[in-house]
Amino acid sequence: MGTDVIDSYVTDLGSRLQGSRKQVRDLLTETRDSLEDATEAHLGRGLTEQEAKKRAVEEFGPVREIANEYQAELAVAYGTRTLVWLAIVLPLMHMAWEYGRMLLVGPWQDLGTPTPSWYLVIAKANDMTSGAASGVALVALVLGRILARKYDTKLLAKLAASIAILAVGVVLLGNVAIIAATAHVDASRLMQSLPMSIASLITWTVIIRLGLLARRCLSCATIVA
Structure with missing residues (x-):
């Protein structure tokens, strides 16, 4: 038929x-x-x-040619969506965490046991990762709209995916670094109150979710021929 x-x-x-x-x-x-x-x-x-x-x-x-054109369009859309999530969610997550920490825990300097200066450097760097990653995602979104007029959408899709992966990686590295540093200085500091434990769980859930989005974004972009 x-x-x-x-x-x-x-x-x-x-x-x-x-x-x-x-x-x-x-x-x-x-x-x-x-x-x-x-x-x-x-x-x-x-x-x-x-x-x-x-x-x-x-x-x-031909199916292959049409699929390639469509996939480039899908990859750009998915990359844009992922960058928007990074630009919005990361600073909100960080602000919520910092508010909870200051309310329930207090400044890093007031944790009972002496706090080495290098620990404060790591803590400060970790505090900056979410803002930096969010800023990079926002800049990528703005530049993407400008460059879309001059460059191939396939290139922009791969660029968006790479930036998303990098941003999530930086945030993940910052969180792992502060956990490792805390365990080294005073492992008892990792034993948090129930509200802060819930906040930590939510934070890691968000990071993992953003990581999956970034990975999916990269997958969509890299299959474009």
């Missing part, structure tokens, strides 16, 4: 795409609508249904 030509094309195209399920679904719907409109036009020129569908698919373009 002629219907199988369009169905097979759309199915094959969908199997090659990665990204937001909604965006993939919308692209496939648009593709099917375009193929059906082209089919109707060819039917009006006297072709049989099967011939019309086959001609519509041929004119639309």
